[in-house]
Amino acid sequence: MHLSAVHPGSAAALIGRVTYAVLPVRAPGDAEQRAVRVAESFLDRVGHRFTATIGVSSPTADLSEVAAARADADRALRVLRSGRASGTVAAYRQVQFESLLLRLADLAAAERQEPGGPYRLLLAHDAGHGSDLAGTLRAYLEAFGDVIGAAAAMGVHSNTFRYRLRRAVEISGIDLNDHRARLDAMLQMEIFM
16 A cells, blocks of 8 residues: 555565565666665654565566566565665665575585585684684685784784684685685685574
8 A cells, every 4th residue: 555655556466474566667767776765665654563674676677577576676685584684675786795695505505515625624623622713714804804904803912813814824724815715715604604
Protein backbone atom coordinates (compact mmCIF):
# COMPACT_ATOMS: atom_id res chain seq x y z
CA MET A 1 0.00 0.00 0.00
CA HIS A 2 2.82 2.38 0.88
CA LEU A 3 4.56 1.73 -2.41
CA SER A 4 1.51 2.19 -4.61
CA ALA A 5 0.75 5.49 -2.86
CA VAL A 6 4.25 6.81 -3.43
CA HIS A 7 4.86 5.24 -6.86
CA PRO A 8 1.75 4.63 -8.95
CA GLY A 9 2.31 1.76 -11.36
CA SER A 10 4.54 -0.14 -8.94
CA ALA A 11 3.91 -3.76 -8.06
CA ALA A 12 4.68 -5.78 -4.93
CA ALA A 13 4.36 -9.44 -4.04
CA LEU A 14 5.06 -11.50 -0.93
CA ILE A 15 7.01 -14.68 -1.68
CA GLY A 16 7.73 -16.66 1.46
CA ARG A 17 9.08 -14.20 4.00
CA VAL A 18 10.35 -11.75 1.38
CA THR A 19 8.39 -8.96 -0.26
CA TYR A 20 9.52 -8.03 -3.75
CA ALA A 21 8.66 -4.71 -5.35
CA VAL A 22 9.08 -3.34 -8.85
CA LEU A 23 9.21 0.43 -9.23
CA PRO A 24 8.62 2.16 -12.57
CA VAL A 25 11.51 4.46 -13.48
CA ARG A 26 11.07 7.36 -15.83
CA ALA A 27 14.63 8.67 -16.00
CA PRO A 28 17.35 6.10 -15.35
CA GLY A 29 19.92 8.64 -14.06
CA ASP A 30 19.75 8.12 -10.31
CA ALA A 31 17.07 5.41 -10.27
CA GLU A 32 19.00 3.17 -7.91
CA GLN A 33 19.51 5.92 -5.33
CA ARG A 34 15.86 6.92 -5.63
CA ALA A 35 14.87 3.32 -4.93
CA VAL A 36 17.16 3.31 -1.88
CA ARG A 37 15.50 6.52 -0.65
CA VAL A 38 12.04 4.96 -1.13
CA ALA A 39 13.16 1.92 0.88
CA GLU A 40 14.63 4.08 3.65
CA SER A 41 11.49 6.20 3.74
CA PHE A 42 9.36 3.09 4.07
CA LEU A 43 11.45 1.79 6.96
CA ASP A 44 11.29 5.21 8.66
CA ARG A 45 7.50 5.18 8.41
CA VAL A 46 7.03 1.71 9.87
CA GLY A 47 9.47 2.57 12.65
CA HIS A 48 10.06 -0.14 15.21
CA ARG A 49 6.85 -2.04 14.52
CA PHE A 50 8.86 -4.74 12.77
CA THR A 51 12.44 -5.40 11.79
CA ALA A 52 13.21 -5.38 8.09
CA THR A 53 16.12 -5.14 5.72
CA ILE A 54 15.86 -4.19 2.06
CA GLY A 55 18.08 -5.12 -0.87
CA VAL A 56 17.86 -2.93 -3.96
CA SER A 57 18.87 -4.12 -7.41
CA SER A 58 20.28 -2.05 -10.22
CA PRO A 59 17.68 -0.58 -12.59
CA THR A 60 16.62 -2.71 -15.54
CA ALA A 61 15.85 -1.64 -19.07
CA ASP A 62 12.74 -3.80 -19.38
CA LEU A 63 10.75 -6.58 -17.75
CA SER A 64 12.90 -9.30 -19.33
CA GLU A 65 15.61 -8.38 -16.80
CA VAL A 66 13.40 -8.63 -13.71
CA ALA A 67 14.68 -12.12 -12.77
CA ALA A 68 18.28 -10.87 -12.79
CA ALA A 69 17.23 -7.81 -10.78
CA ARG A 70 15.53 -10.05 -8.23
CA ALA A 71 18.73 -12.10 -7.88
CA ASP A 72 20.75 -8.91 -7.30
CA ALA A 73 18.24 -7.67 -4.69
CA ASP A 74 18.43 -11.08 -2.97
CA ARG A 75 22.22 -10.87 -2.95
CA ALA A 76 22.14 -7.39 -1.40
CA LEU A 77 19.66 -8.62 1.18
CA ARG A 78 21.89 -11.58 2.02
CA VAL A 79 24.87 -9.28 2.55
CA LEU A 80 22.83 -7.21 5.00
CA ARG A 81 21.60 -10.30 6.85
CA SER A 82 25.13 -11.71 7.05
CA GLY A 83 26.41 -8.59 8.80
CA ARG A 84 29.00 -7.89 6.10
CA ALA A 85 27.36 -4.49 5.55
CA SER A 86 25.78 -2.16 8.05
CA GLY A 87 22.39 -0.55 7.86
CA THR A 88 18.98 -1.75 6.81
CA VAL A 89 19.03 -0.86 3.10
CA ALA A 90 21.71 -1.71 0.56
CA ALA A 91 21.94 -1.33 -3.18
CA TYR A 92 23.55 -4.33 -4.83
CA ARG A 93 26.24 -2.21 -6.49
CA GLN A 94 27.29 -0.95 -3.05
CA VAL A 95 27.72 -4.46 -1.65
CA GLN A 96 28.75 -6.36 -4.77
CA PHE A 97 32.19 -7.25 -3.41
CA GLU A 98 30.74 -8.57 -0.14
CA SER A 99 28.24 -10.59 -2.17
CA LEU A 100 31.04 -12.12 -4.22
CA LEU A 101 32.86 -13.07 -1.02
CA LEU A 102 29.72 -14.81 0.28
CA ARG A 103 29.39 -16.69 -3.01
CA LEU A 104 33.04 -17.75 -2.85
CA ALA A 105 32.48 -18.95 0.71
CA ASP A 106 29.46 -20.95 -0.49
CA LEU A 107 31.56 -22.54 -3.22
CA ALA A 108 34.36 -23.36 -0.79
CA ALA A 109 31.86 -24.92 1.64
CA ALA A 110 30.16 -26.92 -1.12
CA GLU A 111 33.53 -28.29 -2.21
CA ARG A 112 34.61 -28.80 1.42
CA GLN A 113 37.60 -26.54 0.89
CA GLU A 114 39.72 -25.50 3.84
CA PRO A 115 42.29 -22.74 4.26
CA GLY A 116 45.54 -23.50 2.52
CA GLY A 117 49.08 -22.26 2.07
CA PRO A 118 50.57 -19.69 4.42
CA TYR A 119 47.21 -18.83 5.99
CA ARG A 120 46.61 -22.47 6.97
CA LEU A 121 50.08 -22.61 8.56
CA LEU A 122 49.33 -19.50 10.63
CA LEU A 123 45.97 -20.86 11.78
CA ALA A 124 47.59 -24.13 12.81
CA HIS A 125 50.33 -22.30 14.70
CA ASP A 126 47.82 -20.03 16.43
CA ALA A 127 45.68 -23.01 17.45
CA GLY A 128 48.68 -24.83 18.91
CA HIS A 129 50.29 -21.88 20.65
CA GLY A 130 47.42 -19.60 21.66
CA SER A 131 48.84 -16.82 19.51
CA ASP A 132 47.18 -14.55 16.97
CA LEU A 133 49.69 -14.35 14.15
CA ALA A 134 46.88 -14.70 11.58
CA GLY A 135 45.29 -11.63 13.17
CA THR A 136 48.61 -9.81 12.95
CA LEU A 137 48.88 -10.61 9.26
CA ARG A 138 45.27 -9.50 8.73
CA ALA A 139 45.88 -6.19 10.50
CA TYR A 140 49.01 -5.60 8.42
CA LEU A 141 47.25 -6.34 5.15
CA GLU A 142 44.19 -4.29 6.07
CA ALA A 143 46.46 -1.34 6.92
CA PHE A 144 48.17 -1.66 3.51
CA GLY A 145 51.51 -2.33 5.19
CA ASP A 146 51.29 0.59 7.63
CA VAL A 147 52.87 -1.01 10.70
CA ILE A 148 52.04 1.87 13.03
CA GLY A 149 48.39 1.89 11.97
CA ALA A 150 48.14 -1.90 12.18
CA ALA A 151 49.77 -1.91 15.62
CA ALA A 152 47.31 0.73 16.82
CA ALA A 153 44.39 -1.30 15.45
CA MET A 154 45.61 -4.30 17.46
CA GLY A 155 46.37 -2.23 20.54
CA VAL A 156 50.04 -3.15 20.71
CA HIS A 157 53.32 -1.24 20.45
CA SER A 158 54.70 -0.99 16.92
CA ASN A 159 57.86 -2.93 17.91
CA THR A 160 55.71 -5.75 19.31
CA PHE A 161 53.72 -5.72 16.10
CA ARG A 162 56.89 -5.86 13.97
CA TYR A 163 58.12 -8.86 15.98
CA ARG A 164 54.78 -10.67 15.54
CA LEU A 165 54.74 -9.89 11.82
CA ARG A 166 58.29 -11.29 11.43
CA ARG A 167 57.14 -14.45 13.24
CA ALA A 168 54.11 -14.70 10.97
CA VAL A 169 56.34 -14.48 7.90
CA GLU A 170 58.82 -17.02 9.33
CA ILE A 171 56.11 -19.53 10.21
CA SER A 172 53.96 -19.16 7.13
CA GLY A 173 56.56 -18.42 4.49
CA ILE A 174 54.33 -15.73 2.97
CA ASP A 175 56.11 -13.29 0.68
CA LEU A 176 54.65 -9.91 1.60
CA ASN A 177 56.24 -8.40 -1.51
CA ASP A 178 54.16 -10.67 -3.76
CA HIS A 179 50.78 -9.08 -4.51
CA ARG A 180 49.26 -12.48 -5.35
CA ALA A 181 50.35 -13.94 -2.01
CA ARG A 182 48.79 -10.98 -0.21
CA LEU A 183 45.56 -11.31 -2.20
CA ASP A 184 45.42 -15.06 -1.57
CA ALA A 185 45.82 -14.54 2.17
CA MET A 186 43.23 -11.76 2.28
CA LEU A 187 40.66 -13.75 0.32
CA GLN A 188 41.12 -16.76 2.56
CA MET A 189 40.75 -14.57 5.63
CA GLU A 190 37.42 -13.31 4.26
CA ILE A 191 36.12 -16.63 2.99
CA PHE A 192 37.07 -18.83 5.94
CA MET A 193 35.93 -16.45 8.68
